[in-house]
Amino acid sequence: MPRKSASDAANQLPSSRTASDRAASRVVDEIQRMIISGELLPGQQVRQELMAERLGVSRLPVREGLRQLTAEGLVRHEHNVGYAVARLEQFEFDQIYLMRAALEREVLVSLPVFDNKALAHVRSLADEVAEAADRVDILTMRLSNQAFHFAMFDQSPMNLIVQELRRLWTLAMPYHAVYLYDPAARIRILEEHEDMIAALADHDNHRLVELMNAHRRGGESGTSTVLRAGGVSPAV
16 A cells, blocks of 8 residues: 655645544533533533544544633533533622623623514514423523524624623623523513613613613522522432
8 A cells, every 4th residue: 555645634634624524512511501401511521532422523523622611611620530510609600790790791882773573583482481480491592592692792893702701691691590480580581681672672872881780780680599599409
């Protein structure tokens, strides 16, 4: 068999790295989805061999994906123990909401005028949240609620800030479920969504910031109660 030249080998490296990067990105996306959905809970271990088997990849992209998630603060690594979903302390949770308040203001102020198609998309997502609330389908409500807010955020030209907001939302997402079991909280969320849509339709971005501040404070207060009570217990 003829030996491959150095140039042939070099030409193969980029595609190999691209395939590896794609596999690692898929691992990152899937673990993020599992955290957001509550399939993986704060403090729960993420076993590399099981994740590799589930995703049909080798352990190498799983390891790389976990390193990326560790750098983002979504997963933590302990020597001789392994990787686990990050468990927030109260002071960390407070910092997330402090950063959200600052960043969301900048994003909302920068929003362009929404055309009828963009408004209809936001409205459809608000309807999905309301339908899930009626069914007390907490998982769908959480996912649709995040989609509702990012349908607005994603219209901002501040894409790096929006990317950071997505990370912050994912960090806090596992703690929102208990709060949403409160019927009064669900009603308040739906009413505030309606007010936000009205402000968006009027292109009143400063009013939208005020509404989002109140909306965020309600979620922060309710979720802080969960943390004071000891947080979300990992699945056994």
